[in-house]
Structures are given as C-alpha cells and as structure tokens.
Amino acid sequence: MSFVFPDPQEMQKRLQDFVKSFGSPNPMPSETDKEDRREKFKEKILQFQFTPKEIKSYLDRFVIKQEEAKKVLSVAVCDHYNQVKEALMGRGPVHYVKQNILLVGPSGVGKTYLVRCLADCIGVPMVKADATKFSETGYVGADVEDLVRELIQQAEGDTEIAQYGIVYLDEVDKLASSNMIGRDVSGRGVQSNLLKLLEETDVPVKAAYDVLGQMQSIFDFQRGLRSLRKTINTRYILFILSGAFEKLSEIVQRRIRRSHLGFQPHGPEKVVADLISEATTADFVEYGLEPEFIGRLPVRVFCQSLDAEDLFHVLRDSEGSILKQYKSSFAAYGIELKFTEEALRLIAEKAIEEGTGARGLMTICEKILRPFRFELPGTGIKEIEIDPPTVEDPEEKVLKILKEMDEAKKTKEKEEIEQFLHEFYKSNEIRIIFQNEAIEALKQEAQERGISVLDLCKEKFKNYALGLKLVKKNNGQSVFTISKEDLLHPDETLNNWIAASYKSNFLQSTESDSCS
Known part of the structure; x- marks a missing residue:
C-alpha cells in the first residue's frame, strides 16, 4: 500500500489541530499575578542585609568542615547580591565585573550542597548541571545557553526573577583540553561559549532549535499572546563552577619544584590538599582551561577532603543529614529509627572506604537499612535501633x-485465648476446651482478618453463654470441647448441642415416667 502525502491545506489543518492540543491544561498566570510575585522577589533582594558571618553561620548548620570555603563563598555572595540590590535601586555601576566562583575539590566534599544551601538562604532560583552534557554546537548534547533557560523555568517563566539567580556547573574540569582524549573535542569550544555567559550577554528565552518552543510560540500567537521579553541578560546571574581537578596537584608540585634552586625542594613535602590550594591561574591553564575562561572565575574556593570524623559529624550534626530522610521514611510506617553513636562512627568509617566522600554515607546506609525497609513495615514494630553489630x-x-x-x-495469642476461656468460665461456670487444631485455626483466621484472637473468639462464641447454659440445665454438661470443624459453623454446632440436650432430657423424662 503506497503512502499518499497530504496536500498543503491538509497539513496546515493537522498542524493547527496539533497546536490547539499543545497548550497546558493549567490556566496561565495573569500579568497581575506575575507582577505581584516579581515585586515580592525584588523587595526580598532589596532587603538583603546578610553579612558574610551570617551566611557562614547558616552554612555551618548544614555543611561540615570547609571553613575557608564557606568564608570565601559568603563574602563573594554578599558582594554580588549587594551589587544586585544597588542595581535594582538604580545605583549600580556602569561596568560591573561579576565575582564568578570556581569550587575545587574531590567528589563528595559538599561542593554542590554548599551552593544549594546558598541559594536557599538567599531565596533565589538555582540551576545545577554537569559540564559533560554540553557540546560546542548544541546539536550533539546541550547548549550552554540552556542553563539560563532552565533558570527561567525554575523562576516559573519569569525572566525578571531568573536574571538574579545562580547557575551551578559541575565537572568543569572535564572541559579541559588535557581531558579530551577519547571524547568529543568540543570542550574548548564549550569553554568559549561559556565566556559570554560568565560576563554579560543576552540569551534568547527560546532556543532556535527548540521545536517545543516553536510550537508554543505558534500556540501563543493563535491565542493572541505576545512575549514581552525575548531575551534574558546574564549580567547579574551568579555562576559557580566546580570540579575535582584530580591531577592539578601534580602540576602545582612541578611548578613549586622548578621554583627552587638545586635538585631538592626546600621544606617538607606538602599533602595533595595543600598543593591544590596553591594553584594559580597558570596552573589551571596548564591543566587545560583557556586563559580567558579561568580569568572569568576570579573567586577560587578550595574544598578539603573529608575524613571519618567529618563524616560522623555530617551524620550526627548536619541539619541536612541523610539520617533525617531515612527516619522520615520509617516514620511513615509508624516506626521510630534510632542510631547509637558507635554505629554512626562505624558507618562513617565504612563510608571512607567507598572513596566518594559524603556520598558514601548514603551507600552504606542504604545497604544497612534496605532489609529493614522491606521486611518490617506492616509488622507492627514500633522502634528499630541500629548498633555496631547491626551495621x-x-x-x-x-x-x-x-x-x-x-x-x-x-505468646500474646496464647494469653488471649486463655483470657477468653478464663472469663467465659468465670461468668458462666462452664468450661470450653479448644483442640490444638482449633487453636491454630483461630490464630490463622485472626491474622487473615487483621483482628486479635480475643476479638475473634468473642465474635464467634457470642451466643455460647446462653446456649451452653441451656445445655447444662438440660443434661448437666459443663465441659465442652471445640474442634477445628466446629469453628467453621460455631452457631450450627451450638444448635446441635442444644437440640441434643433437649432430646436427652426428653428421653430421661420418658424413662423416669415408665419406671414410675
């Protein structure tokens, strides 16, 4: 069967039908609502009065160690948003040089967490991405300008708010030309594309290759809507870049050795963390970053590796401890999760062996708690304590x-059955005996129905007090044995016993009359 290509008019009709179905089902916020939200945000920025010490105190609640990093970040962020405040008041400098930040440190030391806490403290939108997903052209991989567009999405489409947000780009060391072996050699091109964002440029709100954005534009046009702003300026967007820069210490060490006369350097050898903290612009350039690129990152923060003691404090003292997430997970099932201090120290030691910093804590905790999370919800347990043997x-x-x-x-089921039998005898002076198979059947039915064995006995034998009294009156019987079969139809069993007692009583009366 051959395919018939539709004519232009049919194609236009299909396109219109598709565009009509493209709109969001949620009502679009009115311009008044947008303006109100925008004014509240601006008012918050205008009231920005944090000091670096106050921001560091906030970060101390969440991030363990990294004292110098927190100080540098606090100063840089305060300076930046004070400039933003001045700009909103119409007093900003004509030429503003942003204090974009470079965070250097191994994985799992809290780089991302530092930036996220900063954004929460200030109350601005934030976007996080990995540098490895970008390419020079944007056709293979993403375009760096998408970072700014994602910031607009975080600001619910409001460019006025997004232009004061924070963009965090991780793994920027992977863009170094020394790391290009075996991958797309566009890392240098991505660095070049980032240059304009790091300073000041206008970024189109919708990418030229974004089909979804093009369809939305058509939809807006058909609805009679026109975008008031097609671009967003990056002048006051704070960019924070980070990376591990694993081999940077070797470059610094070579430079230090060359700077000394003779064959041996003076003084003791420095550890890797100390070496990295002495990295200069030239060292980053030798690592593979473009001079213009590293030059746009004047604020450089060097994060320290975490040891077992640090990870212990991350677990116990940080307000963002992963333990809070796990405790909340168990609390949803009515279970209180507890950890001994010795267990926390052992978890921290095991996390160090993972070699992924604070991320290793979640790996270890997940391994420990997974069987508890699967087996114990719904069992009725109220408390779990994690101690070293449990770890x-x-x-x-x-x-x-x-x-x-x-x-x-x-034990509880046995006690409940004994309680029922005792209370029944005490109230009626009639003894009931359950066969072993009947006891097991009672337990199983109670479990299937989700009720206690005591409540099940009271339900099944609610008519037995009156009925067995009749039997006892008729034939004097005061002990009754109940089998598993009797449990299937307890009322029928009772009726049979009553009928048999009347019959027995009648026969006894007949015999008595005959003898007389």
Missing part, C-alpha cells in the same frame, strides 16, 4: 527481630 550484619538483626516478634505474637 556489620543487618540481615541477622532483621531475622532476630522477626523471630522475636513471632515469639511475642504467639
């Missing part, structure tokens, strides 16, 4: 808990 063998602890709960459950 070493969580599966054994889970099995022990389940065994203890099963034994406690059996």
Whole structure:
C-alpha cells in the first residue's frame, strides 16, 4: 500500500489541530499575578542585609568542615547580591565585573550542597548541571545557553526573577583540553561559549532549535499572546563552577619544584590538599582551561577532603543529614529509627572506604537499612535501633527481630485465648476446651482478618453463654470441647448441642415416667 502525502491545506489543518492540543491544561498566570510575585522577589533582594558571618553561620548548620570555603563563598555572595540590590535601586555601576566562583575539590566534599544551601538562604532560583552534557554546537548534547533557560523555568517563566539567580556547573574540569582524549573535542569550544555567559550577554528565552518552543510560540500567537521579553541578560546571574581537578596537584608540585634552586625542594613535602590550594591561574591553564575562561572565575574556593570524623559529624550534626530522610521514611510506617553513636562512627568509617566522600554515607546506609525497609513495615514494630553489630550484619538483626516478634505474637495469642476461656468460665461456670487444631485455626483466621484472637473468639462464641447454659440445665454438661470443624459453623454446632440436650432430657423424662 503506497503512502499518499497530504496536500498543503491538509497539513496546515493537522498542524493547527496539533497546536490547539499543545497548550497546558493549567490556566496561565495573569500579568497581575506575575507582577505581584516579581515585586515580592525584588523587595526580598532589596532587603538583603546578610553579612558574610551570617551566611557562614547558616552554612555551618548544614555543611561540615570547609571553613575557608564557606568564608570565601559568603563574602563573594554578599558582594554580588549587594551589587544586585544597588542595581535594582538604580545605583549600580556602569561596568560591573561579576565575582564568578570556581569550587575545587574531590567528589563528595559538599561542593554542590554548599551552593544549594546558598541559594536557599538567599531565596533565589538555582540551576545545577554537569559540564559533560554540553557540546560546542548544541546539536550533539546541550547548549550552554540552556542553563539560563532552565533558570527561567525554575523562576516559573519569569525572566525578571531568573536574571538574579545562580547557575551551578559541575565537572568543569572535564572541559579541559588535557581531558579530551577519547571524547568529543568540543570542550574548548564549550569553554568559549561559556565566556559570554560568565560576563554579560543576552540569551534568547527560546532556543532556535527548540521545536517545543516553536510550537508554543505558534500556540501563543493563535491565542493572541505576545512575549514581552525575548531575551534574558546574564549580567547579574551568579555562576559557580566546580570540579575535582584530580591531577592539578601534580602540576602545582612541578611548578613549586622548578621554583627552587638545586635538585631538592626546600621544606617538607606538602599533602595533595595543600598543593591544590596553591594553584594559580597558570596552573589551571596548564591543566587545560583557556586563559580567558579561568580569568572569568576570579573567586577560587578550595574544598578539603573529608575524613571519618567529618563524616560522623555530617551524620550526627548536619541539619541536612541523610539520617533525617531515612527516619522520615520509617516514620511513615509508624516506626521510630534510632542510631547509637558507635554505629554512626562505624558507618562513617565504612563510608571512607567507598572513596566518594559524603556520598558514601548514603551507600552504606542504604545497604544497612534496605532489609529493614522491606521486611518490617506492616509488622507492627514500633522502634528499630541500629548498633555496631547491626551495621556489620543487618540481615541477622532483621531475622532476630522477626523471630522475636513471632515469639511475642504467639505468646500474646496464647494469653488471649486463655483470657477468653478464663472469663467465659468465670461468668458462666462452664468450661470450653479448644483442640490444638482449633487453636491454630483461630490464630490463622485472626491474622487473615487483621483482628486479635480475643476479638475473634468473642465474635464467634457470642451466643455460647446462653446456649451452653441451656445445655447444662438440660443434661448437666459443663465441659465442652471445640474442634477445628466446629469453628467453621460455631452457631450450627451450638444448635446441635442444644437440640441434643433437649432430646436427652426428653428421653430421661420418658424413662423416669415408665419406671414410675
């Protein structure tokens, strides 16, 4: 069957139908709502009165260690948003040189978390991305300008708010020309494209190759809407870039050695962290960053590696500790999760072995808590305590808990059955005896129905007090044995006993009359 290509009019009709269905089902916010939100945001920036010490104190609540990094970031952010405040008041400098920031440090030391906490503290939108997803052209990979467009999305489409946000770009060291072996050699081109963003440029709100954006424009046009602003300026967007720069210490070490006369450097050898903190612009250029690119990052922050003691404090003291997330997860099932201090130290030690910094904490905690999260919800357990033996063998602890709960459950069921039988005898002076199979059947049915064995007994034998009294009156019987079969139809069993007692009573009366 051959395909018939539609004529231009049919294509136009199909396109119009598609565009009509393209609009968001949610009503668009009115210009009044946008203006109100914009004014509230500007008012918040105008009231920006943080001091560097206040911002550092806020960061101290969440980020462990990195004292120097927190100080440098606090100063840079305060300076930047004070300039933003001046600009909003019409007093900003004609030529503003941004204090864009470069964070250097190994994975898992808190670089991303520092930036996220900064954005939360100030109350501005933030975008995070990895440099490795970008390409020079934008056709293979993303375009660096998409960072700014994502910032607009974070600001709910408001460019007035987005232009004062924070863009955080991680793994920027992967753009270095020394790391280009075996991958797309567009890293240098991406650096060049980032240059204009780091200073000041106008970025189109919608990318030229964005089909979705083009369709939305058509949709807006059909609705009679016109965008008031097609571009966003990056002058007051703060860019924070970060990377591990693993081999930077070797470059610094070579430079230091060359600077000394003779064959041996003077003084003791420095550790890697100390070497990296002495990195200069020339070292970054030798690493593979373009001079113009590293020059746009005047504020350089060097983060320290975390040891086991630091990770222990991350778990115990940080307001953003991963333990809070796990405790909340268990609390949803009515379970209180506790950790001993010794267990936290052991978790921190194991996380160090992972070699991923603070990220290793989640790896270890996930391994420990996974069997608890699967087995214990819905069992009725109210509290779990994680101690060192549990950290070493969580599966054994889970099995022990389940065994203890099963034994406690059996004990409780036995006590409830004995309670029912005792109360029945005390009230009626009639003894009921359950066969072993009947007891197991009662337990199983109670579990299936989600009620206690005591409540099940009261339900099944609610008519037995009156009925068995009749039987006892008729034939004097005061002990009754209930089998598993009797539990299937307890009322029918009772009726049979009553009928048999009347029959027995009638026969006894007949025999008595005959003898007389």
